[in-house]
Amino acid sequence: MKRILITIILCFFGMAVFAQDMSYYLSDYMRVDGSVADRLLILEMVRDEGITGIGEFYHDALKYMYVSMPDVKNTSDEDIVERSAVIICQGLGAEKYTDAAPELWQTVDYFDVAGAVANQGYAMQAALIALGQVNGKEFLPYIIQRLNQYNRQLFRDEAKSRIQMAVVGCISAIEALKDISGYKPVFYVYTGLAGSYDPDVRQVASNALPNIVDDPGDVISEIILDVTNDPYIKNVAWNEMLRTKAPDSSKAKVALTAIAASWSFATSDKSNQAILGEMRKSAIDIIRQYGAADDIAYDYLDRAYLNAYNSSEPDYAEIMLTLNALAALKTDRAVGLLLKYLREIHDRRRYGLWVEKERRLFQWLISCLEFTETKSADVRMLLSTIQRSADYTPFEQGLARNALAKLQ
Numbered sequence: 042m043k044r045i046l047i048t049i050i051l052c053f054f055g056m057a058v059f060a061q062d063m064s065y066y067l068s069d070y071m072r073v074d075g076s077v078a079d080r081l082l083i084l085e086m087v088r089d090e091g092i093t094g095i096g097e098f099y100h101d102a103l104k105y106m107y108v109s110m111p112d113v114k115n116t117s118d119e120d121i122v123e124r125s126a127v128i129i130c131q132g133l134g135a136e137k138y139t140d141a142a143p144e145l146w147q148t149v150d151y152f153d154v155a156g157a158v159a160n161q162g163y164a165m166q167a168a169l170i171a172l173g174q175v176n177g178k179e180f181l182p183y184i185i186q187r188l189n190q191y192n193r194q195l196f197r198d199e200a201k202s203r204i205q206m207a208v209v210g211c212i213s214a215i216e217a218l219k220d221i222s223g224y225k226p227v228f229y230v231y232t233g234l235a236g237s238y239d240p241d242v243r244q245v246a247s248n249a250l251p252n253i254v255d256d257p258g259d260v261i262s263e264i265i266l267d268v269t270n271d272p273y274i275k276n277v278a279w280n281e282m283l284r285t286k287a288p289d290s291s292k293a294k295v296a297l298t299a300i301a302a303s304w305s306f307a308t309s310d311k312s313n314q315a316i317l318g319e320m321r322k323s324a325i326d327i328i329r330q331y332g333a334a335d336d337i338a339y340d341y342l343d344r345a346y347l348n349a350y351n352s353s354e355p356d357y358a359e360i361m362l363t364l365n366a367l368a369a370l371k372t373d374r375a376v377g378l379l380l381k382y383l384r385e386i387h388d389r390r391r392y393g394l395w396v397e398k399e400r401r402l403f404q405w406l407i408s409c410l411e412f413t414e415t416k417s418a419d420v421r422m423l424l425s426t427i428q429r430s431a432d433y434t435p436f437e438q439g440l441a442r443n444a445l446a447k448l449q
Contacts, residue, residue: 063098071105077112077121084128096138103129103144107151119159126152126164134171142177149187149210154203162206169210173217181223184214188226195237205242216249224250224257228264232277256287262298268306272316275302279320289331296324297334300341321345322359329366339374342367346382355398361405368409376415382406383423390432404440411444421448 069075070083084102087095106125113122126148133141148168152160172180188211196204208230215223230238231246238246250257264270264278279299282292303321308314325345328338346363349356364382367375383406389399410420427433427441 063092063095067098067101070102077109077118077125080106080109081121081125081128084125088128088132094136096133096136096141099129099132099136100138100141100144103133103141103148107144107147116159123152123160123164127167130164130167130171134167134174137175139175139177142172142175142180145172145175145177146180146183149184153187154200154207155190160203162203166206166210166213169207170213170217173214176218177214178218178220181215181218181220184211184218185223185226187211188215188223188230192226192229201239205238208238208242209245212246212249216252219253221254221257221260224253224260225264227253228260228278228281231281232274250281251285255285256291257285258282258287258291258295261295265295265298265302266305272306272308272313272320275299275306276316276320279323283323283327290334292327293331293338294334296327296331297338297341299324300345304344318356318359322362325359325362325366329362329369333370333372336374339378342375343378346378350398350402357401360402364405364409368412371413371415373417376410376413376417376420379406379410379413380417380420380423383410387423387427390430403437407440407444411447415448421445424448 066083066087070080072079080102087098103126106122106129110122113119130145130148133145145168149165149172150156152162152164152168154160154162154165169184172184188208191204191208191211194204212227212230215227227246227249231243231250233240233243261278261282265275267274270278279295282295285292300321303317303324306313306317308317325342328342333339342363345359349359349363364379367379382402386399386403386406389395390403407424410424424441424445428438428445430438433441
């Protein structure tokens with residue numbers, strides 16, 4: 042009956058009596074003789090009316106909820122209080138009521154799923170989401186700390202659903218607050234290794250990562266270089282970098298980190314070796330696309346070529362990617378490496394060390410040098426020597442002749 046009466050009053054007087062209506066709601070909510078169930082009913086009425094601009098009402102309601110905690114007598118009351126907290130937190134978040142941030146964190150702490158108060162995690166999640174919506178940046182370090190704690194836990198099945206409610210709340214807050222300091226713990230949720238989260242929770246983390254920060258290059262590099270992370274984690278981090286909005290220069294810089302890490306992680310496991318190899322090849326191709334972020338890139342490309350070439354089972358894919366990267370760079374140093382490799386192949390041809398591997402490399406190197414459009418006299422001299430040498434087939438001489446014509 043009370044609900045019907047309040048609704049009629051609102052409809053009759055309209056927004057002109059807005060302040061009086063909320064004052065009535067609040068005074069009724071704070072009645073000394075009111076029960077937790079009465080207060081929940083009032084909150085539900087306010088929510089269902091869809092009234093806006095009432096952040097102060099929700100704030101006062103949340104503060105009074107803690108004042109009236111002695112009224113909670115049993116588990117049924119605890120459930121009602123949690124439902125009330127959810128409504129209040131959602132209201133504060135919708136209103137973006139920044140002044141309520143301290144009380145929202147108090148709610149996170151009170152309804153902590155790992156704490157003493159029995160609850161289902163709904164209130165904690167709602168409070169965390171609201172903290173992001175009200176821009177509660179001062180509480181971001183505590184949110185990150187909680188998420189790190191959950192990531193380190195091996196929780197029992199009966200606690201898993203409640204923990205994951207809190208985890209999703211933490212992710213939502215970090216995503217809304219957009220601070221790079223929260224990137225790493227969300228990433229570890231995404232990998233699925235932290236706490237063995239369910240696929241849907243991992244997907245929430247995956248969706249949030251690009252929205253936290255445009256360029257997480259420094260954090261991604263830390264993850265890739267972390268010696269405690271296995272190749273799977275390193276490769277996931279590298280691929281995550283590729284889908285960010287980071288500038289090309291930042292991706293090229295992290296590519297160098299990925300290449301270095303692919304060699305520094307010692308493993309005899311074939312699967313891990315394959316993962317590291319794929320990460321390295323992907324990073325080499327990024328150098329081709331975005332350039333060399335540092336001169337050490339040339340040392341890495343040289344090492345990649347030599348390792349792949351001198352292997353008992355040459356990795357032609359890595360060799361080709363490396364040569365293509367050098368050709369695309371078109372710098373004097375890149376041309377110098379390509380010339381060095383062609384000279385080595387030329388020496389092998391002259392001394393009879395010429396098999397399928399050398400044939401392939403000869404063609405690739407000629408093509409790559411042609412692509413650089415180099416003006417190097419040393420390159421032209423070697424090509425001129427090859428086109429006249431009887432050590433080569435007419436087809437091979439023709440490749441050198443055509444490249445020389447284009448470079449001249």
